[in-house]
Amino acid sequence: MKLVGSGGVVKSVNNDILSQYYTEHKILEAPRHLNYIPTVNCCFKKEPLIEIGGFNTNFSFAGGEDTDLCLRLRKRGYYFAKESRSIVFHDFSNNFIDFCKMWIRYGKGTQLAIINSQRRL
Numbered sequence: 001m002k003l004v005g006s007g008g009v010v011k012s013v014n015n016d017i018l019s020q021y022y023t024e025h026k027i028l029e030a031p032r033h034l035n036y037i038p039t040v041n042c043c044f045k046k047e048p049l050i051e052i053g054g055f056n057t058n059f060s061f062a063g064g065e066d067t068d069l070c071l072r073l074r075k076r077g078y079y080f081a082k083e084s085r086s087i088v089f090h091d092f093s094n095n096f097i098d099f100c101k102m103w104i105r106y107g108k109g110t111q112l113a114i115i116n117s118q119r120r121l
Helices: 017-024 046-051 065-075 096-119
Strands: 002-012 042-044 078-090
Touching: 002 017, 042 046, 046 065, 065 078, 065 096
Parallel strands: 002 078
Antiparallel strands: 002 042
């Protein structure tokens, strides 16, 4: 396997309860098992992205496009790393309705990424 990219730490600009939730649970950070890298804080090698055609433009909303990209890279034999010195400060919405809509988008997007991945088998 070849290293293709890394993901870092995401901290919040704000200190409201929803921002604390995102930060505490590392919602926008690379998961421990590194199956994918959330693109809020990441770095990829250019050539492999070109090789797979970049982001899938069929995603009409934010959520799942990064999962789809990473699943396609993993199928080509690439892996990801975590770089804890890479820190991004994100401005999370403190609106609960926005929070719920985001989780719905992430769920739909992840489902679409998995379906797309299975079609390519």
